[in-house]
Amino acid sequence: MTTESNESQNRLVDRLSNQWLDTEPGDAEFYVSAVNASESLNHEQLHRAADVQLIHAVLTSLAENSEDARQHRVNRLMQSIRAAREEISREKLTSPRKPRRYVGPAIRWGTAAMIIIEITIVLTSLPPNKAMATIDQMISAIEDAGDRTYSIIVRDQKTGRREQEPGRFAAQRRNRPERAVFDGAKLYLRGRNNYVLYRYTPSGQTVVNGSNGQTNWLIRPRREVLISSNPQAFRIPMPVDLADLLTLDFGETLQRIRERYKIKYLGTVPVEQDQHASWAYLHATLQKHRSRGPRVIRIWAHPDTGLLRRIEFADVRLQGYAEPKKLIFDLVDQKQLPNNWFAHSAHHPADAEVGSLSEY
């Protein structure tokens, strides 16, 4: 059989299988017709159909990320087994009792030992968790890391395209000041407590938030510079979905991801345009659906040092955008920044008015 006719045969089988898989309730005729058509398939075609349906099944297994559902399934089974056993016991109570076969202590101990050995084998055969080890290494790496500059990118979740200038016209309509956005922002980090975040409004005005670990500060267009020793002052308004997950201290963010997400290590891969280097790739899925936070977080790190290269939060609702977005922090530079970079004075003219808000 030629490759061409194989492909056309595959397409026919795929159409039937997919018709069967994707038909919805109320569309019974559609899948009955698929089932009827499948009766004329030969062995090879049936194998192809089985493979397509296997893909559906494996995807469904992968997506069933709820331990609760699995637990419930097994518990339901074990309850049925116990109930059946109790039923038998009740029946035995009402019927004449047979003499019990003697089971010596050696057999009992032997069986108990067998269970312990089996459980031990299950537990000790688990490999060291590479994903957790990588996250831990990343958290430690932040303590010792030099200066890092991350570019912040917002992409449409569906199209993957970069979106710019959200809310400009809405702000104009409402006669409100424009909001500084995350897309196109730059984040400068030193250690865990020093940061400077440059964000821009759609018309190009600059808003800068920063901290040197002791003083937090905020610089806005045509307004006085605000400083405060309150560590909570001028915090960045994080998207609702990320409010209790993402902080500008990536060590803290990674720790929270470690606690709330199921993390898998998926080997070393390149990052988008940077095809020359490979990075350790972690895929984190939200463990509990009731917890707040993006369903999926993708993380790339240096495979040896644990340096955070890129972190992507999927399906995030950002202010100013109607559709869910991907929020990406991408490492763009590791050059040493000036010593005073994390002090406000490095980012405004010397004669700018500065207001101290101790109670802010």
Next chain:
Amino acid sequence: MFRSKHNEAQAIFEILVRENEAMLMTYLRAAVRNQNAVEDLFQETMLVAWRRLNDYDRSCPFGPWIRGIAAKLIMAHFRKAKSDIMITGCETLEYLSRQIEHIHERPGDTWEQKIDALEHCIEALPDNHREMIELRYFKHQPPSRISEITKISLEAVRKRLQRARAQLLDCLRRKKVVMEAGT
């Protein structure tokens, strides 16, 4: 304190159930369309296995034995609800069982670890196909709802899902997770 022999057998069986739960669910989902029927068949298969545990030869792997029980129950279900099952016949179910065993033999302690490669394959899909897979499986949306969300026709949604699944199959074959056709 000694546990009764029955309790001990039950404890061992529960371990086997937990170890094989995801594998068996995948096998059933690949053969049976109706999710409620899949759940019932899982319970039924495991109950039959429990009742016949004395027949199980412990020198053989548990997976093929349990899938053998499941295959008989799937065929019985087919007689009651024909449209729930598209691939019928012992030979096709046996082929499916071999594919599952092939995955089961991969390195990894859990089923999820054995199918890890699928995540890479999803990542490698074109954006518009990955979106379909994410909406259909990870957001549990039916095709009609996906059509509303993405504002593309239902026919186009079905087509994209079909192509995405075919690409995932090719990708898993290349990664040797799934055996080549005719193996």
